[in-house]
Amino acid sequence: MATAFGKTLTTTETPIPGLIVLDLPVHGDSRGWFKENWQREKMTATGIDLPDFGPVQNNISFNDAVGTTRGIHAEPWDKYVSVATGRIFGAWVDLREGDTFGAVYTTEIDPSKAIFVPRGVGNSYQTLEPDTAYTYLVNDHWSPTATYTFLNLADETVGIDWPIPLDTVEISDKDKNHPRLVDVVPMPPKKILVTGANGQLGRALRAEFGDHPWIEYATRGDLDLTSPDLPTARRWRDYGTIINAAAYTKVDTAETPEGRTHAWAANVTAVAALARIAADNGITLVHVSSDYVFDGTKEGAYTPEDPLCPLGVYGQTKAAGDAIVSSVPRHYILRTSWVIGDGNNFVRTMASLAERGINPRVVNDQTGRLTFTTDIATTIRTLLESRAAYGVYNVTSAGDPVSWYDIAREVYRMTGHDPARVTGVTTEEYFADAAGPVAPRPRNSVLELGDGTYVCAPLGPDRLREYVTA
Incomplete structure (x- = not known):
C-alpha cells in the first residue's frame, strides 16, 4: 500500500x-x-x-x-x-x-x-x-x-x-x-493531591471526592509546601491534579510582622512552588481565591476580568497567588466570598449567641454572598470532570447580596429568636475598641454570577439550616 x-x-x-x-x-x-x-x-x-x-x-x-x-x-x-x-x-x-x-x-x-x-x-x-x-x-x-x-x-x-x-x-x-x-489490574487514573486536607475546605473535598488509592489528602505535616525539597517530594508525573486547599486566612493577624511572614509563605511562596511543579509536569492546578483581592469600591458586582486591587496583607497575598497560578497552562482559579464550612464559622457563632441570650452588634456596611465549602468542593469536581475551560470562576451562593447583619438576623429568626436582638453597626464602630491590628475589608464583596458563565450554587433555607443546626 x-x-x-x-x-x-x-x-x-x-x-x-x-x-x-x-x-x-x-x-x-x-x-x-x-x-x-x-x-x-x-x-x-x-x-x-x-x-x-x-x-x-x-x-x-x-x-x-x-x-x-x-x-x-x-x-x-x-x-x-x-x-x-x-x-x-x-x-x-x-x-x-x-x-x-x-x-x-x-x-x-x-x-x-x-x-x-x-x-x-x-x-x-x-x-x-x-x-x-x-x-x-x-x-x-x-x-x-x-x-x-x-x-x-x-x-x-x-x-x-x-x-x-x-x-x-x-x-x-x-x-x-x-x-x-x-x-489484568486496571491502571488507575492519575493521582489527585489535595493540600490543606484538615482545613474546612479540605474536609469538604474529602467528603466530595471520597477515599481512593489515587487521591492523596495531605496536611502540612505530610507535605511542607514551602520546603526546598518539594520538587522531589513526589513523582509528580503521576499526578494529574493538585487542589490547593491550604491557605493562611487570619485576616487581621496578617497585619502583624509575624502574621505577614506566615501569610506570604502560605499564600505566595507555597503557591509559587506548586505552580512550578504543575507547569513542569502538565498538572492541573486548582486554586481557591477570595473577594479580598478587590478593594470593594466598585459599583456593582466583580467579574473575573476586573483588575485586582487588594487593600490589606491577606488580600495582597491572595492577589499575588492568583497572578502566579494564572501563568500555569492548566489552571482553575475559584474566586469565593464569605466562606462557611464545617467547624467554627459566622453562622454557627450567631446561632450560639442566640441560644446563650447574647445580643450581638454586627457589621451592616459590608455586602456580599455566603459561599459554603461543600459547594466549592462540588464545583471543583464539576470543573475537573467536565473538563471546563481553564481560567477564573466566581463561586458563591446565588441570590440577592446581603450584609453580615442581614445574615445574623436570619440565623436568629431560624433558631426561634427575635432578630431585633441583632444591632447593625458600621465597620468603624465594630472595630473601634479592637486591641490589635485590624485589616481593611472590602465593603463590596459581591461577585457576579452570569448565566452559564460562572459557576454558582443556590442559597436556600435548607442550606443555611445545615450550618445553623450542626
Whole structure:
C-alpha cells in the first residue's frame, strides 16, 4: 500500500475515550516525501480534544521483518504514535479503570497516519512491511519505577484479528507471558493531591471526592509546601491534579510582622512552588481565591476580568497567588466570598449567641454572598470532570447580596429568636475598641454570577439550616 499524499489534517475519535486518529498531510514527488509529524499549533486546534501533551522523549523502533509483533503495553504517560517508513497494523485496548475497560480499536498506520494514545491504553502493533520504523513521542521520561499494565496479545476476550497469525510470527517471551484480561489490574487514573486536607475546605473535598488509592489528602505535616525539597517530594508525573486547599486566612493577624511572614509563605511562596511543579509536569492546578483581592469600591458586582486591587496583607497575598497560578497552562482559579464550612464559622457563632441570650452588634456596611465549602468542593469536581475551560470562576451562593447583619438576623429568626436582638453597626464602630491590628475589608464583596458563565450554587433555607443546626 502506497503512502497517501495530499490529505488534509483531520482527526477522528475512536470508541476508546481519548484515543485519536490523525490523517497527516504528506507532500511527495519523485525524490520522496515530507510531512509535519507533530505540529503543536495546528494539531491542538483541530476541534477534537487532542491535548497539548508536552512530549519530552522521542523513541524509534526499527523492525526488519514483516510480522514483527510487540505489545500489549499500557504505560503511565501519553504517546503519539506514527511510522517513518513502512506500515503497521496497530491494536489498542483500554486498560484503564472505568466503563470502557477492555474496549478495542484497530487500524493500519502508514506515514500519512498517526494516533494519539492516552495514558493507560494498551498499545501493540504488527509490521506489514519490511524495514518499518515505528516512532513515538511520549510526555514523560521512561522510568523503571513507573507503574505499567500489560495484556496478552492472544487474549480471547478482546479477540484482536491479527493479519498475520501470532503462532507464525516472532514474539518476545515477555510479551507471550502477559496476563489475560481477566487477570489484568486496571491502571488507575492519575493521582489527585489535595493540600490543606484538615482545613474546612479540605474536609469538604474529602467528603466530595471520597477515599481512593489515587487521591492523596495531605496536611502540612505530610507535605511542607514551602520546603526546598518539594520538587522531589513526589513523582509528580503521576499526578494529574493538585487542589490547593491550604491557605493562611487570619485576616487581621496578617497585619502583624509575624502574621505577614506566615501569610506570604502560605499564600505566595507555597503557591509559587506548586505552580512550578504543575507547569513542569502538565498538572492541573486548582486554586481557591477570595473577594479580598478587590478593594470593594466598585459599583456593582466583580467579574473575573476586573483588575485586582487588594487593600490589606491577606488580600495582597491572595492577589499575588492568583497572578502566579494564572501563568500555569492548566489552571482553575475559584474566586469565593464569605466562606462557611464545617467547624467554627459566622453562622454557627450567631446561632450560639442566640441560644446563650447574647445580643450581638454586627457589621451592616459590608455586602456580599455566603459561599459554603461543600459547594466549592462540588464545583471543583464539576470543573475537573467536565473538563471546563481553564481560567477564573466566581463561586458563591446565588441570590440577592446581603450584609453580615442581614445574615445574623436570619440565623436568629431560624433558631426561634427575635432578630431585633441583632444591632447593625458600621465597620468603624465594630472595630473601634479592637486591641490589635485590624485589616481593611472590602465593603463590596459581591461577585457576579452570569448565566452559564460562572459557576454558582443556590442559597436556600435548607442550606443555611445545615450550618445553623450542626
